[in-house]
Amino acid sequence: MPANCSLCDGRAVLKRPKTGDTLCRECFYYAFEEEVHKTILDANLFTSGESVAIGASGGKDSTVLAYVMKLLNDRYNYGLKLVLLSVDEGITGYRDDSLETVKRNQNQYDLPLKIVSYEELYGWTMDAIVKQIGLKNNCTFCGVFRRQALDRGAMLLKVDKIVTGHNADDVAETVIMNVLRGDIGRLRRCTAITTGTEGALPRCKPFKYTYEKEIVMYAYFKKLDYFSTECIYSPNAYRGFARSFIKRSGKNSTQCNHRYHSFRREPLCQKGSEDASSG
């Protein structure tokens, strides 16, 4: 039989990767949401009255982010004006389908949606670019384009900030990629919770301390509507190598991501967890 919940003795449904705690559904929702709330408060991410664009791809992270931002904004009266912002890279069979998910999220979460496309901003879709240059390093410059597209969309919306669904696993992957590339500048910056404050719009990662497993479990239990197909141009992306490395080393250590982040933080439901700051 499954274990009992560490907090309420209900039937546990999940073992937390961060702490090893076993939690029932309700306590898991509570812990998940409150940790994101604590992250937002500790880092002073928002000020009442601000407009915030949620970078929404239709994937699991941004779908859960939109849901949780809306929920916390209502529960704790952040006083934020939230809007979904999506980028259409022009990738047939991938982004067109995922944008349909974002359009459903717009109704499900009652949030306005703005879509900006590579075609209108740059005159090129990714499909047209790949046709021209072939399948090589596509993610590298698609990423650069998307970053700028998100900024330009945010400017059009006149928002104060952008939030993205980057999670603890993503940040750990980025650390490894920057180590392997020897990119010391990015290595220093890449774990910051808010970036791009000089001139550009600030970007924040409210899920910086949230593990991918919990995001997926949250979406699964809440039956959130998200899109899950790998981009047709990404199979050879460099990130994939960092990703499988992190996933493999994660099998051996519950707090592997924390080691990559190299910082100390007390989880909400901490019970005899080991030192998270080494490495």
Next chain:
Amino acid sequence: MAAGVDVSLEFSGGAELLFDRVKKHDISLPSQDKSWTLQCLLAWIRDNMLKERPELFMQGQTVRPGILVLVNDADWELLGELDYVIQPNDTITFISTLHGG
């Protein structure tokens, strides 16, 4: 001799792409000498259901890191993972976390 077991398998989060994009499969596991553990089930899936690229689903004797496994909506890490003995009419869910963001 362990009797055969009927179970429901669910694949989501992109894992269904390895199974003809079908999310739910009701299967009957045949009777065998030892009990049907999740480890046996994974081997059975690999040999009977996976048509191509088994490495995208399995690594060694277990699932590929990044694929979550639930039994009747509970994390398999609470149930002994590979050693869990499957009960009749269990629903076993595989969710890939490896896609998109």
